[in-house]
Amino acid sequence: MPVFKTPFNGYAVQFSPFYERRLAVATAQNFGILGNGRLHILDLSPSPASPLAELASYDTADGVYDLSWSESRDSLLAAAVADGSVRLYDAALPPSANPVRSLLEHSREAHSVDHNPLRRDSFLSSSWDDSIKLWTADRPASLRTFREHAYCVYSAVWSPRHADIFASASGDCTARVWDVREPGSTMIIAGHDFEILSCDWNKYDDCILATASVDKSIKVWDVRNYRVPVAVMNGHSYAVRKVKFSPHRGSLIASCSYDMTVCLWDYMVEDALVGRYDHHTEFAVGVDMSVLVEGLLASTGWDELVYVWQHGTDPRAP
């Protein structure tokens, strides 16, 4: 299985929505505490010599915590940088012309970016300054700022089926559902007693939302009845860092955790844990499921490795 060694500690990975073989990795030096960052664009090449080849890489003065491929332009991606800025990179331009934009408005670290799959030119950034900002690629300033959380917002994710709805996960132990047409959040899901690190929407059921928390659990919520979770999935032994719904199967969830494993869950099933991969030797911090190739998973962690494998196979197999 293809493995790529990054010079810095991995933070996020995402497959390109345009090319089956392409993915990008966000990394930060010194575990993201203090140091430079680098954004890699990798290709799964058929040649056995270098199964994961680097197409391009971009250096940043501060660590890169997250990335998001554009949904409208195949070569554009946004990076959330630890200095609070969101930078746009264009892989079709030579590295000397990159980044093409640096949008600095957050007063603290930018922790996540996410592009809208329906309104393909808009994206959200969430930050440790408790706010979420809405941007479009062609404007130098943010369109909206959503400020309600009482602590760092770790993740803001668009709904895949409603172009105006997004959800956010925050260290104030709440997840919120927002509507850009409304001035504030429309729903507050106080589902965990500890920080909520990640959230994601079910691609096949537009009312289902999953949250992952420091309390080691993943809870699945139905927004129509948000006081009681639909499912609670325990199994990780440390904080769950990222959760992602499968683009191909409605009830399948991938998660990665500080217990160094990547797990797959089916929340509709009694025994939810469907798969567990413990290939990382440090915190597993980023995970993604490919939208174009069913079952293709990628993960990265603080052990500076990026793995790409097919569900059901061993990521460490040669």
Added chain:
Amino acid sequence: MATQSATPPPNPTDEKPQNPASDVGQPTLQNSEDAKAEGIKEMSKPSVFVNSEPMREDQVQNAVKFLSHPKVRGSPVMYRRSFLERKGLTKEEIDEAFRRVPDPPPTISPTQPAIASQDGQLTSSSNIPPPAPTQTMQPAAAAASAGPFSKVGTLARSRFHWSQAVLAVGLLAISGAGTAVLFKNSIVPRLKSWIRKVVLEEEEEDMKKTNAKPSLAEEAAAAAKSAAAAAADVARASQEMVISKNEEKRYFGELMNLLDAQVQEMKSMSTAIRKLEGQSSIPKQENSSVLVSNSSRPSYANGKADFDMRSGRPLSPPASVEPSSAPHPKSYMEIMAMVQRGEKPSNIREINDLPPNPNQPVSNPRLAPRPKPWEVGQAQNSSGSILQSQESRDGFTSKFQDNGVITQSNGDSSVPWWQQKNVRITEIENEDENKTGSSGVPTIDRPVQRSWVPPQPPPVAMPEAAAAIRQPKKPVYEREQLTDDQLLARPSEITEELERVTKISESGGLTNSNGGSSVLNSGEIQNEDENTYFDA
């Protein structure tokens, strides 16, 4: 014979266009109903993403009680709101509670002694009427929010007893030693000199006086000497006391260190046990786990405290405390320690990462946005997306077949192991297609618009072209080339092909064979004709 149904591009709103759903008519009843239901949901006032519950009076009352508490009164409004939100109250309930509890005028607070301690930092923020979230809440110290605060408080308090006892004993020892030293250094010499003076004076007196009182003088001298001796003894005794106290202090200190070491060992053992239970297999725990529990704090109260300590990044990169902390890697702890000391790790370079041209025009997209697998169920882009993704897999599967069976075994590249899965998928999707039999393919997506244009349904049936596609050796390779490496060279080609084929299809398939061959040439267009095949 599907006719071309003209679907107007939807108005640029967020709702999925319902028109095509009903127009196409092909999708099953269920689909259209779903779409309609969703449309209705969105159209009607309360969307499903909003609280539709009425206000709960009991919760509001609890909130009012909470807000009326004197301790809470002194805390920033943001923290109060956040606490209530965490307890599960809706915005309306929180607003109602705030409305019911009048804000105290800022000058009245001094009567409450409880607030006095917090007043220093928080009066300024509580004076400002709360337009909900402001940045000023951030730098305040320990939050008034009960949850984590109480936990941390009890933790702190329980630890406090321990260290308090230590401190008290230490203070006592130090004060005892201090007074002994003071006594020894200042009072005893004075006493001695005074005694000596007295003795001298007495002697002089004796000298002046007649020797008639030598016995008296002698006695007095003897008495003075004994007094001096006694004083000296006292001094020696106090010195010894001081020494012994110091020794005791030392012993005590050593004992404390030993105890600490033991506690640390026990902690590490417990984490080790927990780790073993949790079935992970990593060795680096011993000191790192202890250090973690000391340094990394989760709840934002402490997170902020950490932030104040270090001007850099807080430990809010989520580290847990109550649920057992994840043992951080050793080098992570080293770097944290370095940063806390104010040193900069040596491997950081100066990088200029500003955009070289802030007005750089972004390059035009070379590919149309590909429909998502979950959009398959929608009427608009139903089987088109299946087909489009299917053909990409078709390409792989055919290649797979070409290469023979051996590809699975060898350890090279990604292509073989992708195909394994894909073969299954194509089968399933074939079935799906047969069931739905719908049509709709994304042809071109005009680049960059605010709203998403649904794909045009494909018009014409061309069985011959579809049959021609069934032997797709050549186009697969070409397509492989195109998408992987040569996109830079041939972007326009593909879009041209797309346009051309679309035109051909729309015009009713005049050039049958031409259409087929041009389709063969660019892989992405295969879908169209396959689609039309099913249409027929």
